[in-house]
Amino acid sequence: MSTHTIQEEIPGTVIFDGRMAMKGYALNKMCYSFNGAAARDAFRADEEAYMEKFGLNEQQKAAIRARNVLQLIDAGGNIYYLAKFAGIFGLTVQDVGAQQTGMTVEAFKEYLRKQGE
Amino acid sequence: MARIIGGLTSSHIPAVGNAYARKMFEDPYWKPFFDGYPPVHGWLKENRPDVAVVFYNDHGLNFFLDKMPTFSIGAAASYENQDEGWGIPTIGTFEGHPELSWHIIEGVVNDGFDVCSCQEMAVDHGFTVPVQLFWGDREENPIKTIPICINTVQHPLASPKRCYEFGKAIGRAISSFPGDEKVVVLGTGGLSHQLDGKRAGFINKEFDLMCMDKIVDEPETLAKLSIHDLVREAGAQGAEFILWMAMRGALGDKVAEVHRNYHIPISNTAAGLMLLETRA
Numbered sequence: 001m002s003t004h005t006i007q008e009e010i011p012g013t014v015i016f017d018g019r020m021a022m023k024g025y026a027l028n029k030m031c032y033s034f035n036g037a038a039a040r041d042a043f044r045a046d047e048e049a050y051m052e053k054f055g056l057n058e059q060q061k062a063a064i065r066a067r068n069v070l071q072l073i074d075a076g077g078n079i080y081y082l083a084k085f086a087g088i089f090g091l092t093v094q095d096v097g098a099q100q101t102g103m104t105v106e107a108f109k110e111y112l113r114k115q116g117e
Numbered sequence: 118m119a120r121i122i123g124g125l126t127s128s129h130i131p132a133v134g135n136a137y138a139r140k141m142f143e144d145p146y147w148k149p150f151f152d153g154y155p156p157v158h159g160w161l162k163e164n165r166p167d168v169a170v171v172f173y174n175d176h177g178l179n180f181f182l183d184k185m186p187t188f189s190i191g192a193a194a195s196y197e198n199q200d201e202g203w204g205i206p207t208i209g210t211f212e213g214h215p216e217l218s219w220h221i222i223e224g225v226v227n228d229g230f231d232v233c234s235c236q237e238m239a240v241d242h243g244f245t246v247p248v249q250l251f252w253g254d255r256e257e258n259p260i261k262t263i264p265i266c267i268n269t270v271q272h273p274l275a276s277p278k279r280c281y282e283f284g285k286a287i288g289r290a291i292s293s294f295p296g297d298e299k300v301v302v303l304g305t306g307g308l309s310h311q312l313d314g315k316r317a318g319f320i321n322k323e324f325d326l327m328c329m330d331k332i333v334d335e336p337e338t339l340a341k342l343s344i345h346d347l348v349r350e351a352g353a354q355g356a357e358f359i360l361w362m363a364m365r366g367a368l369g370d371k372v373a374e375v376h377r378n379y380h381i382p383i384s385n386t387a388a389g390l391m392l393l394e395t396r397a
Contacts, residue, residue: 007345008345010316010345010348010349011315011316012314012315012316012317012319013311013313013314013316013348013353014313014314015272015348015353016270016271016272017271017272017273018271018272021182021271025182028181028182029181029182029183031177032177032181034202035177035178035199035200035201035202036200036202037200040202069313070314070315073313073314078177078182078270078271079312079313079353079354080176080177080270081177082313083176083177083202083203083312084177084201084202084203086203087202087203087204088202088203090204092132092384093132093312093384093385094384094385096312096317097312097317097318097385100313100314100315100317101315101317101318108318109382111318112318112320112381112382112385113381113382115320115321115322115381115382115387116320116322116380116381116382116387
């Protein structure tokens with residue numbers, strides 16, 4: 001019998017657990033490959049073929065095409081691997097944060113700064 | 118016997134690697150962060166530790182989801198900083214201390230912590246940024262290192278209490294090593310931050326400051342927190358505070374706070390720095 005307890009949800013937060021790790025395995029494996037420069041070049045050269053090689057499902061492919069982080073998370077993406085995908089386009093974590101919260105990058109940076117007051 | 122002389126904590130934000138490479142120490146954005154470090158440099162110069170045992174978390178460089186150990190200990194002669202994919206410059210290799218590594222591995226397994234041992238271990242910013250911040254040029258300030266990786270990628274994560282107890286076991290093992298090494302223990306990462314989801318950008322100053330206060334004399338209180346508490350109060354990646362708890366466990370019962378710095382924001386993160394000295 002499982003003894004772990006179901007935790008209350010934390011708004012705006014996805015806990016990357018075994019369920020998500022299974023769901024996002026192909027997507028995360030592709031993003032993990034981006035540690036290598038040759039893999040980044042291969043993706044840039046032919047995105048569709050590269051996604052096919054890693055066996056991404058349609059939801060994951062659509063999220064990659066859209067460069068949409070919330071969709072990527074929903075498709076099982078883990079932020080540590082997704083950061084390597086974002087890095088291909090030179091995006092910082094402020095760019096990624098702004099996209100997910102619907103703020104401009106400047107507004108997101110100001111939001112961060114204000115929390116230090 | 119080897120002796121633990123103190124503990125250091127530092128955030129390990131990747132952007133620091135870039136700022137360091139560009140020597141932005143006096144830049145208005147970076148100055149309040151970098152200005153925290155010279156007092157630690159002075160302490161290190163005075164106390165000259167031989168080995169740094171570094172609790173850190175891998176961010177998808179050495180480990181993937183195919184095999185995800187909860188606790189893993191480096192047992193190599195050297196550790197290479199490899200390309201992480203998004204553009205921080207790599208900073209070469211770090212010297213290891215394999216004899217002490219294996220002594221620690223034997224000690225903690227005997228103590229009930231069944232770790233993964235790694236004779237090859239690529240280290241990412243989680244390890245390299247703090248070591249660079251504390252030691253700078255390693256030719257000038259040589260330091261042997263032992264990376265100890267704790268999983269923060271895939272839940273379930275080890276609880277703060279478990280990490281604190283793991284740190285204690287590491288401390289016991291170091292203190293029984295037949296050598297005259299002086300050792301510092303690093304807890305890296307944190308403090309509050311969240312990179313992913315609609316709550317991205319979340320920071321919690323009040324909670325961070327409470328953690329910095331209590332980790333000195335009341336770590337047992339913090340050991341009562343759950344991972345879920347940490348994610349809720351410190352953000353999804355604020356769970357890295359378990360690395361600080363492991364560091365604190367290794368230092369033993371009594372410590373004295375020598376220095377601290379806290380600054381919001383560096384990148385998306387509340388940056389925390391502490392220097393704790395062990396007391397008999």
